[in-house]
Amino acid sequence: MKDTRKDIFDCGKELFSLNGFKDTNVSDITKAAGIGTGTFYNYYSSKEDLFMTIFMEENEKLKKDILESINPDEDPLILVKELMSLNLKGMNSNPILKEWYNKDVFSKIEQHFREKKGLEQVNFMYNSFSEIIKKWQTEGKMRNDIDSETIMAIFTAIVTVETHKEEIGLQHFPQIIDYLTEFTLKGLTS
Template identity: 80%
Template structure:
């Protein structure tokens, strides 16, 4: 039996990968899937919703592969730098994830997804990384006077800076990101405070 939703997902993924989000429309996707355009809306409310479903799956695959490839016993600075480098490389090598850097596309998708109340799923490393932060806090490798959720938000902010690299200056950007990461980690690990200290 034909699974129309899966066909739409796969055809959308193929077209978004080859043509990009902006140059792919619903009729391209339905034509590729061999169904009528009206049928698309039985499964997805818009091109944005389909793209976000594909984006989230690709993003999750990348995060899982990063978590499998790293040594979590490293010191926090080395580990976070490695994670950020692997994340940057993974996003740049995946045409779906690379749309994150296309400001017009990302703003449109972000707005759509906020309305759907699902953007919190774009966390830096989901629960696994949050657990790592909590472990570092217990081991006194990271400040525990700052909530682990706030630390996750700080890392998300560093990654989001990548969408502003033109304004920062392309010639400075890689080093700016490196310094931001280093200064943030040193701030989170250099003066480790515990309750009652």
């Protein structure tokens, strides 16, 4: 039995990966899936809707892989730098996730990310990391005069800086993230 939704998803993922968001259109996807344009809209409301479904799945997969690869007992500075590095490498090596950094596409992706409650979909990572922060606070490895939610918001702010790397200067960007992480952690662990 043909699974049209999966066919659309798979064809869309392949085309977005090859051509990017901007250079892929619904007719390309429907042609690859062997369906009519009307059929596409029975499953997805727009190209953006399909892309975000794919983006969310890829993002969730990346975050789960990262969580499985880390050692939560590691020193906070080393662990957070590793998390940031793995996330950045994962985002940049996946053509779907890399679109997050595409200036021409970012506002559309961000809007759909918020509408689809994207952060809620990766709450497992934030909840897991929040537990690590609480553990560090209990062990005296991290300041406990700042609640763990605020600390998570600080880390989110560092990650969000990635969307401004061109404004910051590409030649400085990797070092900027590294320094921001280091300086922030030194302030949180002293």
